[in-house]
Amino acid sequence: MKSETKTAQTLFRSDAMQRLMAFSALIVLSIGFSVASPYFRTFDNFVGILLATAVNGVLALGVTFVIITAGIDLSVGTVLTFSAVLTGVFITNWHLPIPLGILGGVLAGSLAGFVNGTLISRMKIPPFIATLGMLYATKGLSLVISELKPIYFNDTPAFREMAMGSILGKIIPGFEVPNAVFILFGAAIIANFILTRTVLGRYTFALGSNEEATRLSGVNVAAWKTAVYTLCGFFAGIGGVLMASRLNSAQPALGAGYELDAIAAVVIGGTSLSGGEGSILGTIIGAFIISTLTNGLRILSVPQEWQMVVTGGIVILAVFLDILRRRR
């Protein structure tokens, strides 16, 4: 009984409040856009927003772990592309079975993450530089491997079905929510589980809170840090497969700049860049804030240059409100 209260407390401590705040920002945005445009509040558009969140959301999951350790991963966008391209090579060029191809792509992402982690934890390269290097390297490698051409999945329609088919639509006709959305939520649940319930999650927080104290507690800091970056690469790999499935192709030139969106989602969700705190729920809400904002402004046909200005303002505002609340 006691421990239940504790779990409840763990969930609804200040972090929870903070997510609530981000959540209210999301609600306010949604209501605002719904009032402003009838097209915003349609089921199809709602599904559109969900789908638009999928890739960035999955990326942001992994980035959440890295940021909680007070690190950063700039390479997630290009690692995503790298995974997508390798999935293409495996499935289309090598004719491997789809599950194997997907596995290969996700492993490629994890491998890139592992290299990041090794550079950072064993060779002591600052995360910013190691992952910046990885950004360049995977960007180049994707182009090299794909020979600068997109790789299509035309022979394997089942691959496209993976993300874009709708199992829910088959169960409840009319609710054609693409699987990608459920993949995002599934990944989020797994990420949340890892973060809150496993040793890896515990050490993720410990590393961000005080790395030296963690080391002096006998924890193998290098190994766990590598694990965190590998996990981040793993999620980028999933993102890459999702992206490939959605576009029915692996586009080698994609992915630049995605890292900023992913990091923004994490930070809007209340995870501190100085490490030691953060939550998956926050990140997911942060990702939704970004895609809702983008979608709403587009629906309202706001000129794109003004969309940028407004996005900038709202990102700052969302975080500011959160800070105001915390200061109280």
Next chain:
Amino acid sequence: MKSETKTAQTLFRSDAMQRLMAFSALIVLSIGFSVASPYFRTFDNFVGILLATAVNGVLALGVTFVIITAGIDLSVGTVLTFSAVLTGVFITNWHLPIPLGILGGVLAGSLAGFVNGTLISRMKIPPFIATLGMLYATKGLSLVISELKPIYFNDTPAFREMAMGSILGKIIPGFEVPNAVFILFGAAIIANFILTRTVLGRYTFALGSNEEATRLSGVNVAAWKTAVYTLCGFFAGIGGVLMASRLNSAQPALGAGYELDAIAAVVIGGTSLSGGEGSILGTIIGAFIISTLTNGLRILSVPQEWQMVVTGGIVILAVFLDILRRRR
């Protein structure tokens, strides 16, 4: 006498060694490329490298200050564009005298920096978010103000002369080193002076070393932090004017991704992202490493996709060597 030794010590402590290391990396790169290609070792190409460093170098100067305070500025690239566009508006559209137009552009950059600083120090928005918001906002505003079109300086050839003319070439015929290069060096000298000799510089280090202790010592942390970001915006403004002069036009869509190059220059130069240490000389060398690398690979006609891979590897390697040295 005692204090002289001390100044010498300050200069040639570990920081200096570190710059030396980055410097050797630069030398090794240059020698390598010189051996590999006769075109690399020409005077014209040398001038080309200097010129290619000018904009990123000036940007990186300001970023050095911000990073020493343990902050970050993602908006420098788009603030640069913003300044360039405003300079264009002032000079070409409003027909203001060139010096006034330049001043206006630089002030616009400083203003953006001031807003960053205020958001960060008074409203306590994390630097990453505040400057990410500013990135979006200035990106949008540049497009809005320019009405999506480049602004050309065709009526004012003197503006172009500012960066691209060569005063040195007039003094020593044959040595047509464009003024932009001297502007970079001038700016670096000023930045170094501010960083090492003024109160602002001292507080820059103090903030990055222990902000709370600085506050408890009675320093007006908010004001000085704002000053640091304003200074960063100021240098971005100079960068914008340089860029406009070089391209003889203000390109409103430019600037995305520049922040990464600038930050990379700073970090390669030995400034730690966790704050408290760094140097201008290091940053300048870092900027030269980046542009020498880019230039050399181009001269060797390395395929672009491989250029990326190599760049990634070398960035990591440069920092790793530096770390090895420090570990000894």
Next chain:
Amino acid sequence: MTLPNTSSENHEVLLRMEGVYKSFPGVQALSDARFELRYGEVHALVGENGAGKSTLMKILGGIYHMDAGQVYLEGRAVEIHSPRMAQDLGISIIHQELNLMPHLTIAQNIFIGREPRSKISFLMDDKTTNQQAENLFKLLNLQLDPTTKVSDLTVAKQQMVEIAKALSYNAKILVMDEPTAALTDTEIEELFSVIRQLREKGVGIVHISHRLEELKQISDRVTVMRDGKYIDTLQTQAAPINQIISLMVGRIIYESAPELPENPSQEVVLEVRNLNSGKLLKDVSFSLKRGEILGFAGLMGAGRTEVARAIFGADPYDSGEIYVKGQRVHIKSPGDAVSQGVGYLSEDRKRYGLALGMDVKENVAMAAMKKFLSWLGWVDFKRTAARGQEMVKALNIKTPSLEQKVKFLSGGNQQKVVVGKWLTADTDILIFDEPTRGIDVGAKSEIYKLLNDLAHQGKAIIMISSELPEVLRMSHRVVVMCEGRVTGVLNASEATQESIMKFATMRGSVVQASA
């Protein structure tokens, strides 16, 4: 600034704080706290960990804003909004936590915020800065080079820099929040002579300390706080220590530790042979037996911490052999050490001991996560919480809940959390580096009792301490170090203040005393 040019007999009130209330989320840190300070007085402020001493002084320093209450300075009601304002009012505080900028030099740290400027006002004058710092050190009789980076200093020296900085303000009121916690007796003596000088000049000094024996040496009056409340103010000379203690804890405790039982075991569990590490350690050899408490004594910088860190794998060493239970071991990381059954409780809890952003139970579990796993690596929350609860009870940790982040605990309670962490790791060999630093008398005696119990259970304990009485009372044997060498090993029967000090100052020569 003009102060009445009188001695400690002046009774004019310099500072009065009345009816001060302050709450933090979940904690009423102060309720109706009171404090009074006279010109030329050293006024001790004592109380258990978490009693609110630091909080009261932070309010005085403009760092916290009180919920209710009144501050009078020289009879005038003042409101102190910022550290700057406190400075301007002549209040200077040495905080319990070190507040230095590690990347800056000593001189730069001391004059931060009021740098001597050159003729052009925005330019700094480093020459003058260093000169002034040097003058200051001469005055305080400190051996410091103003151009050394603070990060290159030991905790004790950093503490001296803090003190020098606070003194350099020429303040009317000097608050020292546990300034002696990191210092050895010699340095404390030097500090006290400076304090006496200041007292002569009429400065009012607040002295917070858990070393109650100091009170008699230095303070004129003592104010006791308990649970955020004002309890009483006494003339120090007239008040027996026991009375002060019982006011502090609200009950009677046994200040002296229970008699140390004879250690029957001769089984050597840890043996260190010829440990060398750069200039820091030279040929360090000693052995530790099951059920033994081995005290490590020495002056600041003697190398005791270095020995501990080397054994624990926190720092590499150049040469030497370490045997655990007769087996040669190669400990390369703290992880190796823990799996070999060696635990180390560091002297700087904030930097090396705690994940400040995590909560009490998580910190307690940190060094022994393996014990709290259910299948496949999931963390068993029930067991973590149960263990946390156990430690909170056993060590009497004052915390509103197990979920309180440790950064919000008072310094002493933080220390107890670190102790809890290592008790949870349950290693056979435990190295305690300054285990009672910043801990109140009640907790101290609890920790002494704990050390005894642990030894009794057959654990082998190394206790590094700069408090000689503690070393004498708690050790079966005492290893004395000086300048990186072991200069003597004394049995409890031969160990006295004098004999230890003799070996602790035996510079440059190695004399092996009887073991």
Next chain:
Amino acid sequence: APAAQATEAPAAAKPYIPVISKGFQHQFWQAVKLGAEQAAKDLNVDITFEGPESEAMVDKQVEMFQTALDKKPAAICLAAVDSKAFQPLLEKAKAANIPVIGFDSGVDSDIPAATASTDNIAATNLAADKMVELIGGEGEVAIIAHDQTSRTGIDRVKGFTDQIVSKYPKVTIVDTQYGGGDQLKSTDLAKAIIQAHPNLKGFFGANEGSIIGVLNAVKELGMEGKIVVIGYDSGQQQMDAIRAGTEAGAITQNPVGIGYKCVEAALKAYKGETLPKVIDTGFYWYDKTNIDDAKIQAVLYK
């Protein structure tokens, strides 16, 4: 000091002609590169091919041109992202006696000896005509383009828009947005536009990445056949869509021809031959009916 003759370059027996395009990662540019390489082989010259990552990066392209000049080439082929910004460098090339050949959208200056390009305005005028015809002369259409500031982005949007505005008053352009040529972003962008305009009858995508986004959006919303989709350039996905009928048709340029002709012209200029100022490489409308014609197949790329 400038060399009187570009041939003094050491070690290179064959004339060296760097080709500086506006991009290198996209299929269109790869097709141009293919043509250029073909010409290099046929004409026995050395080429290199490079371009910035996005068409916004004027400065990167300037840097590439500068480096190319430093290599003292026989001639340079340039598809300038912003030709006015290139004026000073063009003058430098002229002073060094290195001829410059423009390609793609051309270089807005009289220094280039010739320009091998597509008339983007005329091409998109045609796309607009086709669009109006296919939607039945009236209704709402929308545009997704790659970017706001590049020459091709501006010209294609302008060509399409002007034609509609001036010739077809019953047709309205309800929205024009830019997706940076990123397929994923363009997809979400197109979806939002379709959501916001339920009566949308036609959609024009102004380059390959944009049109793929439009096609994805139409597919994801189950609107295949309900919206007339017209694209630009080719690529596997677009060709499949045209064959399947989900895309009505597209304008294609002749990228391989552009690449070939500009290298060919560069060599001629180097040898001092006179050239026509404009080498129109042409554009073609293709749809289901003519996609497999030999003439069309020759200008499409996968």
